Structures are given as C-alpha cells and as structure tokens.
Amino acid sequence: MIDFLLTPLEYPFMQNALAVAVISAAVCGMLSSWLVLMGWSLMGEAVAHSILPGVVLAFVLGVPLGAGAFVFGMLAVALIGLLGQTTALKRDTTIGVVFTSLFALGLVLMSTVTTQTHLQHILFGNVLGTSRADLYQVAGLAAVTVAVLLIKRRDFTLVAFDRIYARAIGLPVGVLTTVLLVLLALTTITALQTLGVILVVAMLVIPGATGFLVARSFPVMLGISVAVGILAAVIGVYASYWLNISTGGAIVLAAAGQFALGYLLRLLTGRRRPRIRRSAVQTLAE
Amino acid sequence: MSRTDTSAQGHRSAPVRVQRLTAGYPGVIALQEVSLELGAGQITALLGANGSGKSTLFSALLGLAPVAQGTVKLFGREPVAARRRNLVSYVPQHEQVDTTFPITVDQVVAMGRYPHTGFTRRAKATDRQAVDAALDQVQLSEFRRRGIGQLSGGQRKRTFLARALAQGAPLMLLDEPFAGVDRGSEQVITSVLHELRDAGTTVLISTHHLEGVEQLADQVILLHRRVLAAGAPAEVLTDEQLARAFGAALQ
Numbered sequence: 001m002i003d004f005l006l007t008p009l010e011y012p013f014m015q016n017a018l019a020v021a022v023i024s025a026a027v028c029g030m031l032s033s034w035l036v037l038m039g040w041s042l043m044g045e046a047v048a049h050s051i052l053p054g055v056v057l058a059f060v061l062g063v064p065l066g067a068g069a070f071v072f073g074m075l076a077v078a079l080i081g082l083l084g085q086t087t088a089l090k091r092d093t094t095i096g097v098v099f100t101s102l103f104a105l106g107l108v109l110m111s112t113v114t115t116q117t118h119l120q121h122i123l124f125g126n127v128l129g130t131s132r133a134d135l136y137q138v139a140g141l142a143a144v145t146v147a148v149l150l151i152k153r154r155d156f157t158l159v160a161f162d163r164i165y166a167r168a169i170g171l172p173v174g175v176l177t178t179v180l181l182v183l184l185a186l187t188t189i190t191a192l193q194t195l196g197v198i199l200v201v202a203m204l205v206i207p208g209a210t211g212f213l214v215a216r217s218f219p220v221m222l223g224i225s226v227a228v229g230i231l232a233a234v235i236g237v238y239a240s241y242w243l244n245i246s247t248g249g250a251i252v253l254a255a256a257g258q259f260a261l262g263y264l265l266r267l268l269t270g271r272r273r274p275r276i277r278r279s280a281v282q283t284l285a286e
Numbered sequence: 287m288s289r290t291d292t293s294a295q296g297h298r299s300a301p302v303r304v305q306r307l308t309a310g311y312p313g314v315i316a317l318q319e320v321s322l323e324l325g326a327g328q329i330t331a332l333l334g335a336n337g338s339g340k341s342t343l344f345s346a347l348l349g350l351a352p353v354a355q356g357t358v359k360l361f362g363r364e365p366v367a368a369r370r371r372n373l374v375s376y377v378p379q380h381e382q383v384d385t386t387f388p389i390t391v392d393q394v395v396a397m398g399r400y401p402h403t404g405f406t407r408r409a410k411a412t413d414r415q416a417v418d419a420a421l422d423q424v425q426l427s428e429f430r431r432r433g434i435g436q437l438s439g440g441q442r443k444r445t446f447l448a449r450a451l452a453q454g455a456p457l458m459l460l461d462e463p464f465a466g467v468d469r470g471s472e473q474v475i476t477s478v479l480h481e482l483r484d485a486g487t488t489v490l491i492s493t494h495h496l497e498g499v500e501q502l503a504d505q506v507i508l509l510h511r512r513v514l515a516a517g518a519p520a521e522v523l524t525d526e527q528l529a530r531a532f533g534a535a536l537q
Binding site: 037151152154155157158160161162164165167168169170171211212215216217218220221 | 348349350369370371372374375376378382383384387388389390393394397398400401405406407408433449453459
C-alpha cells in the first residue's frame with residue numbers, strides 16, 4: 001500500500017502533478033459551493049470554455065496563458081451581461097450563444113497557430129507536464145482566491161441566500177457579484193493545467209453539488225465540497241499513473257463517483273429536500 | 287400622526303416620507319402619484335389586493351425599484367444612504383425564501399448582525415447575545431440548529447423576523463408577514479410587533495388579509511396604485527372603501 005502511494009512520487013513530474021491537481025481541485029471545490037448556491041453552474045461552463053481564444057492569443061503573443069484566459073473569461077461575462085440587459089433573451093440562451101461562439105473562435109485560432117499536441121493539452125489538460133513554474137503560478141492564484149473567498153465568505157453566502165436583504169442592509173451586492181465572477185475566472189485558470197478547458201466545469205459543479213446533497217448547513221457543505229475535490233484529485237492522479245488512463249478524466253470520474261455516493265446516502269437517510277424552485281429573490285434582483 | 291415624541295431615536299425627519307411617487311417597470315405603471323408619511327413608533331398596515339403596487343412600494347422604499355417621478359425619503363435620506371446607515375430592516379415574503387438553502391435558523395438570524403460587524407462579519411459577544419435575544423423573542427430558541435427547510439411556514443417567518451430584530455434598525459418593513467402562517471405564529475408575530483412599536487420602532491407591513499388589521503395597526507393605508515384612503519383603521523376599513531380597493535382589482 002505504501003509503495004503503491006510512494007512509488008509514483010519518486011518522479012519529480014508526478015510530484016508536480018499531484019501538487020497542482022490537489023491545489024486546483026481544492027480551490028474548485030471551495031468556489032463550487034457558492035456557484036451551486038448562486039445557480040451559476042452554467043456560468044462556470046461558459047467562463048471555462050470562453051477562455052480558449054485568450055489562451056491561444058496569449059500563446060502567440062508570448063504572455064502568460066493565465067492573463068489571456070482571464071481577459072476572455074471576463075469578456076464572456078460582460079457579453080452575457082450585455083445581452084441579458086439589452087434583449088429579452090433568457091439567461092441560458094445568452095450564455096449558450098456567447099460561450100460556444102468564443103470557444104469556436106478559439107478552435108479556429110488554434111488551428112492556424114499550433115500543433116495537434118498543444119490542442120490536446122489545452123482542451124484536456126496536461127497535468128503530467130506540469131513544471132515547477134506552472135506549479136508556483138497555480139499556487140499563487142489559488143492562494144489569492146482562497147483568501148478572498150474565506151475573508152468575505154459570509155457576505156458571499158448572504159448574497160447567494162437573500163439578495164434583497166443583502167441590499168437592504170447596505171452590502172455592495174454588485175461589487176460582491178463581480179468579485180465572485182473574477183474568482184471564477186481565476187479558479188478556471190488554476191484548473192486549466194490539470195483538467196483543460198472542457199472538463200474544468202466538472203470540478204466547479206460536482207463538489208458543490210455533492211456537498212449540497214449531504215449537508216444541512218453551509219460550513220459543512222463547504223467542507224464536504226473541498227474534501228470531494230481533493231480526494232478526487234488524489235484518486236485521479238494515482239489511477240492515471242497505475243492504470244495509464246487520462247488524468248483529467250480519472251479526476252472527474254472520481255468526483256462523479258463521490259457524487260453518486262452522496263446521492264445514495266441522501267436516498268438512504270430519507271432526508272430529501274423539498275423540491276422548490278430557486279429563490280425568487282434572485283429573479284427579482286436580476 | 288406621531289404618537290410618541292421621545293422614541294424617534296434622534297432622527298428628526300419622518301421615518302418614511304413618500305411624495306408624489308410614480309414607479310413601475312417597463313410598460314407597467316405600478317404606482318401613480320403616491321404620497322404618504324409614517325410617524326415614529328407606529329404600526330402601519332399597507333392594505334391592497336394582489337397587483338395593487340404593494341411590492342413595488344416596498345422595493346421603492348428599499349431603493350431597489352426604478353422611480354420614475356417623485357421622492358422617497360427615509361429619516362430624511364435617500365433609501366440607499368439609509369440602508370448604509372442601518373436604518374432599515376426587511377422581512378421577506380414567503381415566496382422569496384430559498385428553502386433548499388443549507389442554512390440553520392441561528393445562521394439566518396446572525397445575518398441580521400452584519401451591519402454591526404467588521405470587514406469579515408465575524409460575530410462578537412454582543413452579536414451572539416443579540417441573536418440569542420432575538421431567537422428568544424420569537425420563541426425559536428430550541429429550533430436554532432434546525433435547517434430552514436425543516437421549519438413550518440410560521441416558524442420560518444419568525445426566523446426572518448428574528449433576523450430583523452437582531453439587526454435592530456429603527457424602521458422595519460414586513461412583506462406579507464401573515465401569509466402561510468399558523469395561528470400560534472401569528473400571535474407571536476403580532477405581539478413582537480407591538481413590543482417593537484412600544485420601543486419606538488416604525489413598522490410597515492404589507493398585507494392583503496383584512497382579519498386582525500384593526501387589532502394590529504395604528505394606521506391603515508389602502509392602496510390600489512394610488513392611495514385610496516389613509517388613517518385610523520376605523521376610518522379606513524369601511525365597506526365602501528374596501529370595495530373600491532378590492533373591487534377594483536377584480537375588474
């Protein structure tokens with residue numbers, strides 16, 4: 001058993017891979033709790049896919065990939081907001097239009113400037129190719145995101161729970177919402193190396209969804225969500241080493257397995273939540 | 287209109303002064319030329335049928351609805367400024383609460399203390415005492431660790447009332463506080479509102495239920511896009527006036 005765990009770590013590339021996977025999965029898991037409660041799962045997918053052209057342009061211009069990704073992630077958020085305010089289209093429609101268009105732009109740009117291998121890495125991640133520099137970059141972004149989330153966690157939770165009351169007591173709801181969107185973009189970037197553009201959304205949604213099924217209070221949900229992320233990363237990295245399978249895929253499957261366990265637990269304990277639509281508060285405020 | 291002179295808590299201006307307010311949403315005029323004033327330490331019932339503009343008026347008082355014309359002042363200030371100074375508390379309507387949210391009763395009530403806390407909203411001893419006192423006042427102390435999804439409608443309403451109590455603002459707005467509430471909770475809510483009034487808080491409730499309004503409120507405002515009548519319950523709650531307010535909605 002010890003050998004099973006230690007043998008892979010004799011290779012520096014596996015050390016880097018495990019570290020980067022665990023760090024990014026932990027941040028994803030943490031943010032995931034708020035995304036699920038805000039009803040932002042689709043927004044997570046939109047930001048994750050929309051960063052593709054930014055990554056390609058950054059690659060061409062020789063600037064950090066994260067910078068390009070961030071710019072396009074925020075561009076997607078801005079476009080979705082603009083379409084929502086200036087047309088009568090529903091939110092899932094505007095999200096669908098924006099992120100698929102930007103993703104397509106990314107694919108076209110890629111086909112002109114880069115090789116098939118690069119394409120694979122950006123779309124599906126390349127955790128085994130993580131360098132020390134990549135690791136430090138991810139750790140830095142993760143530290144910033146976790147710090148902001150933890151310091152303002154009570155404000156974010158109130159905004160997710162009851163937007164109108166949050167405004168009534170004078171919280172800057174617009175600013176907090178924007179900060180959360182910025183953190184979403186940053187988190188997506190931290191997970192890019194591990195999971196790639198396509199699978200990032202899984203780790204932004206599944207951990208929080210699992211916590212939501214099992215927990216009755218938010219701190220517990222947050223703890224479960226982070227734990228699910230970390231455990232999925234560890235299982236996924238080892239499984240990919242010993243079974244020679246896709247790392248990103250293995251991580252997401254490990255998370256999905258935990259979600260299934262959470263679901264079964266929920267069914268067995270019989271404490272199903274009443275099925276009630278999402279808060280009307282949010283619809284009113286948007 | 288004010289029946290107390292000592293309880294305005296240092297705010298010389300009227301707790302609520304609305305002048306010639308016209309408001310609504312694109313294509314809908316929900317309120318037209320509405321003027322009203324609430325004195326300190328009074329309970330006012332805003333009575334009207336569904337669609338009479340009660341919710342829009344509440345939104346305007348909270349500074350959340352687009353105001354086409356007219357002015358809204360709380361303690362002489364714009365609603366946005368009043369919010370920042372912790373002058374307003376709000377108890378949401380039944381339907382606005384996300385009952386699937388993983389949060390316990392005492393965690394909801396603790397949110398009422400956020401205006402009193404620092405940057406991270408960490409609760410101090412005084413905040414925890416205020417939460418305990420508020421839970422005690424609405425008789426929910428033994429339910430404090432329950433999730434809000436496990437409560438009855440009345441218990442949930444009392445939870446949000448406790449949050450507003452813990453906040454301790456001089457003006458409290460309650461949106462349909464008696465909708466979906468059992469008799470026991472109704473009595474608790476009524477007596478808490480009377481205690482608040484006696485302590486000098488200005489209370490405004492919106493309701494479309496006639497029963498109990500006379501016992502509860504010092505002043506009634508009958509709304510149907512415009513103010514149809516305002517004054518003491520006995521003057522306002524006449525058959526003729528009520529027919530105008532509620533009959534108009536049926537047409």
